[in-house]
Amino acid sequence: MPYVSVGLNVYPGDPSNFDIQVIGGWKYLDGGLNGLVIYRKSEQEFVVLERTSSYLPNDKNAKVYVQKDNFTLRDTVSKSEWRIFDGEVTKAPATWPLRQYGATYDGNLLRISN
Numbered sequence: 001m002p003y004v005s006v007g008l009n010v011y012p013g014d015p016s017n018f019d020i021q022v023i024g025g026w027k028y029l030d031g032g033l034n035g036l037v038i039y040r041k042s043e044q045e046f047v048v049l050e051r052t053s054s055y056l057p058n059d060k061n062a063k064v065y066v067q068k069d070n071f072t073l074r075d076t077v078s079k080s081e082w083r084i085f086d087g088e089v090t091k092a093p094a095t096w097p098l099r100q101y102g103a104t105y106d107g108n109l110l111r112i113s114n
Helices: 015-020
Strands: 007-010 026-029 036-040 046-050 064-066 072-075 081-083 089-091 100-105 110-113
Touching: 015 026, 015 036, 036 110
Parallel strands: none
Antiparallel strands: 007 110, 026 036, 036 046, 046 100, 064 072, 072 081, 081 089, 100 110
């Protein structure tokens, strides 16, 4: 998968980020190759994943989307699936996890980087 520099600051407490103010909440963000998904794992921990499929990284249409269960990410082209809380594969044909970015939270500011 091509390398793209990521350096974003997000304020989870901001009203525009309502979806990630609760544990289990998630939100799409611009950035990375094909966008990012932020998942709030706990009060102090966030997971940030690349939305580019690890199975078809050069196919712009192979973008992952959060499913109705709010737990699964699915690539709409290959139908591969990953867990939202760690990016690990749960359904083939993918064999690699989704790219995860560094996420540091100080109680106010979430810094996302690679």
